[in-house]
Amino acid sequence: MKPAPLHEQIRSGIEARILSGAWPPGHPVPSEAELMAEHQCARMTVNKALTALAAAGLVERRRRAGTFVARPRSQAMVLEITDLAREVAARGEDYRWDLVRRSTERSDALGPMAPLLRIEGVHHAAGHPLAFESRLVNLAEVPAIADADLAAEAPGTWLLAHAPWTEAEHRITAEAANAALAEALACPLGSACLTIHRRTWRGAAPVTLVTQHFAPGRHELVARFGARTG
Amino acid sequence: MKPAPLHEQIRSGIEARILSGAWPPGHPVPSEAELMAEHQCARMTVNKALTALAAAGLVERRRRAGTFVARPRSQAMVLEITDLAREVAARGEDYRWDLVRRSTERSDALGPMAPLLRIEGVHHAAGHPLAFESRLVNLAEVPAIADADLAAEAPGTWLLAHAPWTEAEHRITAEAANAALAEALACPLGSACLTIHRRTWRGAAPVTLVTQHFAPGRHELVARFGARTG
DNA sequence: AGTCGGAATATGTATAGACATATTGGCGCG
DNA sequence: CGCGCCAATATGTCTATACATATTCCGACT
Structure with missing residues (x-):
């Protein structure tokens, strides 16, 4: 086991004390001078550790006053939005995309x-509709999609590979x-479908507008905050 | 307007080219040596910019090979989870909490x-069930809640003020x-309700487990990625 | 007593240099 | 031709130093 870099050790040591609750919100974190004496290192090194913690929102730094454990005000959760094809494959199930409609x-x-x-279709997992x-795609922004074989590859997968880094907004509802x-999902009329409305932009230009209705009970979104992995 | 620090300028300049699509995934980012010549600064400064971009997942750095625009596997969206009382008040509607059950x-x-x-109750907005x-609360972790007046104040509001958690996991479904x-939500049987299952911990200790069922059409979650604010 | 201003302090940013380390490409040798 | 080793290269980490900047503390002056 290779030893972690010193600034990582300092960072994770402080992080552990915050996440364990030993240092509650508002609790002062040792100053850079104290930490550099404790770890026998230069100030840049402890600064790197503290700056990373501040960027992650775990601590708040105030000039002259010092560094303090942050009070979690607005809880910003991390919601992983993955490509459906990849997600299904990661569960070890067969994935299939059925193109239903394609028009301009x-x-x-x-x-x-x-x-x-305009593209409509159904994502399948393990042979069942998922x-x-x-979807609407702005042809002025992504003209190349006109030549893509969207019967073979889902448009989301194609876009992720060809124009992925965009700004996005998701609205999550139950419908x-x-x-x-x-009929498309082979479920009873009136079933509760988790629904995601997604809009993406590239810079200021709208790229795509997607609505995904999930078959009842077949999908859930997971959002996390903090170090817990499982 | 105060000029941004140099490492911020370098970072946002590269970020803009990635988000605009000018540099697609896999595209090489100038090396630290090139960037430091271009910006007339020390290597530590460009290193800070590139390290921040790597931490945000926008670029991938490989020794000897260089720095490249990352191919995203998933995008980490930011999902704001707010206190319901606060959210309703922010919309300018009356908020009310009705305690239905309280038992140990x-x-x-x-x-x-x-x-x-165990606590059960209904959040109301503008006079209608929302x-x-x-909820289950771990009395071993939060004994003080036994003395709280949970008919007057929703348990989420009380916990936020008295026992902020450090880790949380949300599962979002439609039920x-x-x-x-x-009956509780005054909606038809079988209605599609957006449902949030939330577990929180303080350090390693479980604090609470909550299930919130929202009245049909009365709530949506919003998650964002990127600079777009509206 | 109140307030204004300067000193002390902790962080913010940046430099120049040094050494470590992983990776790649090419060169030489079998 | 194939294989292995070495050197070049780009990043990773760290030091010591310097100056900037925001904030607080405290003393001096009104």
């Missing part, structure tokens, strides 16, 4: 009379299945 | 035969309303 139109949904590609997806959705 | 028990839900407080909440839930 112009509308104001993603900018004034923007040329749009999610119905309805009752209407007739068309019930 | 022992079970293994939060540790081996832990003494537990969410049914069922159909059963008879009891339909």
